[in-house]
Amino acid sequence: MFFASDNAGPAHPSVMQALMDANTGYASGYGADPQMTRVRDMIRNAFEAPEAAVHLVATGTAANALVLATLSNPWETIFCSPMAHIHEDECNAPEFFTGGAKLTLVDAMDALMTPQGLQDAILAEETRGVHGPQRGPVSITQATEKGTVYNTADLIALTDVAKSFGLKTHMDGARFTNALVSLGCTPAEMTWKAGIDAVSFGGTKNGLIGVEACIFFDPAVSRQFEFRRKRGAHLFSKHRYLSAQMLAYLTDDLWLTMARQANAACAHLVHGLQHVPDVTLLFPPQSNLLFFDAPRALHRRALAAGAVYYVTRGDVDDGPDDELLTGRLVCDWSTDHGMIDRFIAHLTR
Amino acid sequence: MFFASDNAGPAHPSVMQALMDANTGYASGYGADPQMTRVRDMIRNAFEAPEAAVHLVATGTAANALVLATLSNPWETIFCSPMAHIHEDECNAPEFFTGGAKLTLVDAMDALMTPQGLQDAILAEETRGVHGPQRGPVSITQATEKGTVYNTADLIALTDVAKSFGLKTHMDGARFTNALVSLGCTPAEMTWKAGIDAVSFGGTKNGLIGVEACIFFDPAVSRQFEFRRKRGAHLFSKHRYLSAQMLAYLTDDLWLTMARQANAACAHLVHGLQHVPDVTLLFPPQSNLLFFDAPRALHRRALAAGAVYYVTRGDVDDGPDDELLTGRLVCDWSTDHGMIDRFIAHLTR
Amino acid sequence: MFFASDNAGPAHPSVMQALMDANTGYASGYGADPQMTRVRDMIRNAFEAPEAAVHLVATGTAANALVLATLSNPWETIFCSPMAHIHEDECNAPEFFTGGAKLTLVDAMDALMTPQGLQDAILAEETRGVHGPQRGPVSITQATEKGTVYNTADLIALTDVAKSFGLKTHMDGARFTNALVSLGCTPAEMTWKAGIDAVSFGGTKNGLIGVEACIFFDPAVSRQFEFRRKRGAHLFSKHRYLSAQMLAYLTDDLWLTMARQANAACAHLVHGLQHVPDVTLLFPPQSNLLFFDAPRALHRRALAAGAVYYVTRGDVDDGPDDELLTGRLVCDWSTDHGMIDRFIAHLTR
């Protein structure tokens, strides 16, 4: 009963097969492999962006930090939600890769930044000539770290605010596809048509071993990105194994299929939890993860029964039985519905 | 009627005389001037800290950024008030000098961090293994950017929280002496006896041309600081002119005298403003600067009459006459009481 | 006839199988996978270093840059050969990860730094108080970028010089195992017994997809390394796929077998080239790569016949037929002896 993270399940067999298939003969390194040409074409097609610059890296933090460094100057501040992965879970990687930019936290509802909150935050960073941090790019996580999803109107409203100040926009798409299938829109509608300038297009949390694409709709910064990636030690010599994963991902809609499976598993969890007494869902679950409040005793029982997930805002083992603690449950493409049913059964027993 | 900043008035004549006196013959550079030996002794005496490491730089931002870089690692976050100069007014200098550390904002009342707020902020930075920013030093501005002052019990309460997490503490003392004479305590009582590890001991805002002392009560980090200062381009070749200013500052209690004059001028302003209709003081003024709300029309009249000060939260020239805007008034050692009286007269007319 | 790089051949089938085997069920991420415990044990055993800190990353540049950053301060200079990968081929990654340290180039013979050259270089960096760059770690590439190998006496002589100045030592072991089997010594003899403090233990150029181990014989810096790796975006969420590769590498002497095959292929190349008229070997080939001078016409013929390798110091297509150009030939575990024979045949025809 493993719900700890979408980075803990196996890669999809098609991805493994693609790795095996790629493992023959010689291939030029550092992104000059023929598979990368196909990857680039397929991503451009999928995003209806024939000019986009596309580069691969192996971790989500690398994708975010390198894209943000490319979009910003060291004397700027990046606007993001207080729950943003770039703020909470990257051990200052954005600060490192940008050369010392700052992050400004924007008021958010259910981890979703609001246009008003963004406008207020930008206005509050007055810059005051050269004294304050200058206004830099806006980073939007889609789906959010809390499992919620911006619809395209939300995105347009946010990017409109950014554009009214001349600011660039970045989408942290570690769970891009989970959001995409949740909305049922096209990649273009969720990105450049909604005013997004650059995307961390994640694969690692959605069935790959470790590949993310960095997509710039304006390719002018592509060369700069390549230097940043190389000196960040994120250019793979045996790059074909990154390309192969991404090729498999984009072939036969595997990316969409896996995200739908993960979201469906999460919906199944939601359905089950709604019937568990004393359990309250915290955010509207719209992708592949959810948060819920439950009494300590309930968490303890589930964990004792072998469930694996994170409990925050308190010690599961120490405190009153009826105190509410928050659990996080994450599904991936491989999450078994039977496993979910057993988990729900343990909770309701 | 100039109240825009305490960096806009002249240096004290004794400081200028000290510069003239220092300007004879040859002197070794880079801090090896004989005056620096005396500066070090006088500061150690004043702070009752015979082992303290003492170094000079020429700007307050350099003092803060270099001290914080010395106390922290690039993967840490520095705790400070949302109004901290290091956060709002240094264009990411702390992020630059630390190599990419983050700043975490602590809830504050009247720009004074509360122990509870600090504890909450530290706890909220859970670190989560290597994923989150790690907890770094606490930076306390004394007097604050809003003119308020921590008393020694406040300081001890804050540093106790920091110490309970094993964190170092920094005092941004750009207005150190204004706070000191406001409290009437000793430098030791306001620093190491209250749990402070390192101080930016300001002179620039208090009658010098441009000198700040960086004081470390534990001298173990002194050598590291010197490398950081040099590669930050903040080691002066003709260092004697920094030493001379600081010597004058510490001689015959000039530092205390000037701070008392600045605070007295501010108190005079407060007294005058209390009798002006429609004016409301925003923070308890405890040092040499104050904030007040007044209708737009009142600000406009004062500025038209030649007063110079910053008005925030709105455009003086555009908006309803009776909308309240915030003005900031700052005094220094040279602020003339007659000038204050004229200013008050313009407001009350 | 592919001799362009040891990063262009396939991974060993056992490595691929290990990936497949690892691809079942859930595994904790970020290095907490059970395979990593075994990797750590096996490396400690192989190096006879039960206390060593062991961490994995996916690129050689990441290993070098992170280890060097851990061993140095930003105000220091790192001593290395003028042909060092960290100097020539990492687009300033060491400068980036160290926060701005410098590299000082040491006189080298056949890409091998000499003890005298190292001593001279260290002495020449006089430091002059805080003015010059301070003396930092010494980085030794084994095998070198030119295919030569330090014997253990050479290594001891170099590390003795470093130690006489109190400097740490790093081994860039991108081709560690090629050197090891060339010398026929133990990993311990080639590292800590020879005075090496930390190793980039390469797997990528020797049959893996992309894994390098960073080994610190003094584990005191291990925690710092982990923060640096995380904020450098080099901590893999699905870490088990790195562990699995390294496990396969260390199992049944696969690492040694693959390096022996690569070296044997190179020896076969050497043997063949020695009978080709107009070809001169440039460095004593002691591992898996070699450099040779040959007339432009000869290179052109080989390349036209389908050989793939780098030619430096001149344009193959433009210039006199008899001008000497330098070719680099690299073998890996998969290099076919028949392919070598065909290549030699093309040259001699």
Next chain:
Amino acid sequence: MFFASDNAGPAHPSVMQALMDANTGYASGYGADPQMTRVRDMIRNAFEAPEAAVHLVATGTAANALVLATLSNPWETIFCSPMAHIHEDECNAPEFFTGGAKLTLVDAMDALMTPQGLQDAILAEETRGVHGPQRGPVSITQATEKGTVYNTADLIALTDVAKSFGLKTHMDGARFTNALVSLGCTPAEMTWKAGIDAVSFGGTKNGLIGVEACIFFDPAVSRQFEFRRKRGAHLFSKHRYLSAQMLAYLTDDLWLTMARQANAACAHLVHGLQHVPDVTLLFPPQSNLLFFDAPRALHRRALAAGAVYYVTRGDVDDGPDDELLTGRLVCDWSTDHGMIDRFIAHLTR
């Protein structure tokens, strides 16, 4: 008998007087003082560059590091002489301010880079796609750290090489005026007319307390420079005291007069040394400093008699009497010819 440095003598009385004159009333800070407007105009006039961007900082290292950071990217390498101050004496400040750029050392004769040496160095940095450091700006010290001076033809030859690769050029003019009066040309001829893009225009070594102007002939980068200066903590709040020094410097040709005096003192030293047995001048002295070889015993006698200067390449107190050691003698505007005569007398006695 002080010849240790041109940063050890007093500031010129006119400079001190200007400081006193500036010390009245209120003045806006951070470069908005009215004096700065005049400084900008005077420098533009002096350099016949009506569009140039002009900014002041207080140390030569700040000027160099900030200008180079403005002209380069972190993945580039800066070309300079092996004796360049930016390489030898700034404790990695250029690496810090650029965010990790590298320095490539160019062959030099008498500390003067040669066009051929520069071309070779640039060609040797092959870049190899994204792998090597990319080619960045060329930094030329005028007068050099060894007291030699490039004539305008030399400068044009160097900048022509740089331009043929599309590289920007920087002049480290810590001793700009000493070179200028030595050549007898105009500032324009020694800079933009000779292909220089940006200048560190030094005042500190030539009679000021501590001011350098950073001049960009293409003002497009001016705003970026201002952010870099601020976050580098090099923007002075009480900026008028920097402006005042520079104003005095440029008034009534004081800068030229002081440089002529320093150079004349050096020429007087040269004349005297030429008659001292066993003394050999090492570089053609063309500005205000010289290097000479002399037996250890001679150095010892001079130093014992009270002379102050640096002796390199050996310990004055330990070694054979007749071993040659190198002394460096530096003059400034205040160097007294009688003092020189006494020094020569001690040597010849």
